Amino acid sequence: xxxxxxxxxxxxxxxxxxGRNGILWGFIALAVFIGSQLIVGLLLGVGIGIGIAVFxxxxxxxxxYDILFRIIGVVAGIIGGYLVLKYLDRIxxxxxxxxxxxxxxxxx
Numbered sequence: 328x329x330x331x332x333x334x335x336x337x338x339x340x341x342x343x344x345x346g347r348n349g350i351l352w353g354f355i356a357l358a359v360f361i362g363s364q365l366i367v368g369l370l371l372g373v374g375i376g377i378g379i380a381v382f383x384x385x386x387x388x389x390x391x392y393d394i395l396f397r398i399i400g401v402v403a404g405i406i407g408g409y410l411v412l413k414y415l416d417r418i419x420x421x422x423x424x425x426x427x428x429x430x431x432x433x434x435x
Contacts, residue, residue, distance in 0.1 A: 334359075334360045334412070335353045335357040338356025338412065345417075347415070352415060359410075360408040363407035364401065371399065371400075
């Protein structure tokens with residue numbers, strides 16, 4: 328929980344420093360941190376469920392390796408949050424504007 332709050336704060340701060348919407352990027356950093364943990368947990372659960380059904384793995388594998396699965400999820404969240412923060416380190420490109428040619432001048 329502390330890491331989620333820290334990533335939201337760091338995303339907010341980095342976005343404001345680079346001229347972006349801080350609140351939006353704070354929520355994005357938070358969502359990526361939590362979402363990557365959820366995705367990794369879902370993938371591990373599906374993979375282990377298939378392993379139990381197809382390969383006959385022990386049904387207590389979830390309880391046996393609970394700490395390992397949690398660590399993998401937190402590491403995935405840290406990597407996802409770090410990638411968002413690295414993206415915010417890049418300076419945003421300014422809008423390109425092609426001005427029309429100047430009006431002609433007549434000297435007489």
